[in-house]
């Protein structure tokens with residue numbers, strides 16, 4: 001069980017809300033090039049305002065290094081936020097200090113204060129208790145909708161919850177709910193499909209998921225380390241020689257525990273990664289010595305699809321091939337289409353996997369697309385995330401505790 005903003009009334013209360021307004025800015029003009037993250041937080045912000053809450057909004061932006069830097073001011077976000085909320089928002093010159101405290105204290109019901117970039121202070125990323133307390137002193141209740149930074153123990157994502165009772169916003173709630181659905185008692189059969197570049201990036205995810213899935217399908221670059229570990233010749237395909245033992249261990253573990261581990265049976269190869277290059281589709285027993293495997297083949301897609309169609313729960317992390325370069329996007333595209341058509345809980349996570357499913361126009365046809373690359377992977381590794389654990393803490397003895 002974890003607390004969400006549904007569990008509390010905000011009327012008359014100062015809600016200190018951590019959002020992820022780390023939006024991309026145009027290098028030349030400083031204008032916001034994609035406001036998805038700001039729009040994403042609006043339901044949570046409106047919910048609090050509609051109840052008569054007083055909003056204090058905080059975020060980081062860009063690579064500010066613990067000191068004020070006008071390049072990374074939240075000023076452009078301020079304007080866009082006013083438009084999206086349809087009301088006046090006061091923009092504080094900093095995120096802590098006397099002037100900010102005065103602005104926060106002066107808020108009336110339904111009013112909004114946006115704080116300047118949290119990372120203008122070194123205490124933010126250091127999770128400095130004094131800085132965390134200075135932030136906490138501005139509000140009565142702490143709300144977080146910033147899943148993308150939940151794997152980091154920063155002052156505004158973790159330290160602040162030592163003082164204020166923490167509640168998950170709607171975005172955060174959806175992330176936790178769906179990631180829990182695939183990792184805790186998933187409806188079976190549960191199938192995980194993994195790909196991407198490296199085994200080394202995903203070992204902990206594979207090991208954690210292997211204990212939870214009925215079937216694990218492995219494609220992408222990482223499949224070649226497994227194929228090599230099984231004794232196949234993989235030509236010039238991506239291979240992590242120092243991970244062959246881990247791959248062997250995972251293969252043995254799957255066998256011993258009766259898990260259905262499915263690897264490619266055919267691949268698409270080429271002499272180099274280049275759009276429009278001449279390709280071959282070959283069985284894994286016939287990978288040309290001077291070529292690289294850059295996508296899984298049609299027989300593999302058919303095998304994977306057959307497993308996915310039986311599933312009640314699906315987790316997808318990692319593209320099946322070098323999807324950025326045509327025609328090596330073919331299998332990833334087919335898998336995205338397959339997921340989009342399933343009547344199952346379907347969750348997609350990982351920076352490139354999310355980019356792939358968005359590019360393929362299937363993002364709104366799956367149950368959940370996780371927005372936090374690193375946070376999502378750590379969740380799938382089975383780790384306790386500092387910015388999530390706070391929602392289940394005992395808050396009885398806290399001032400704003402309900």
Ligand code: ADP
Nearest residue numbers: 196197220221293294318321322350351352353
């Ligand atoms: P995610 O961000 O979804 O977790 P990864 O970062 O692990 O995914 O992997 C994505 C990258 O893997 C992509 O850039 C893609 O080009 C690469 N990739 C996929 N298949 C192969 C392959 N066969 N050979 C080399 N790189 C691959």
Ligand code: MG
Nearest residue numbers: 350351352353
């Ligand atoms: Mg990636």
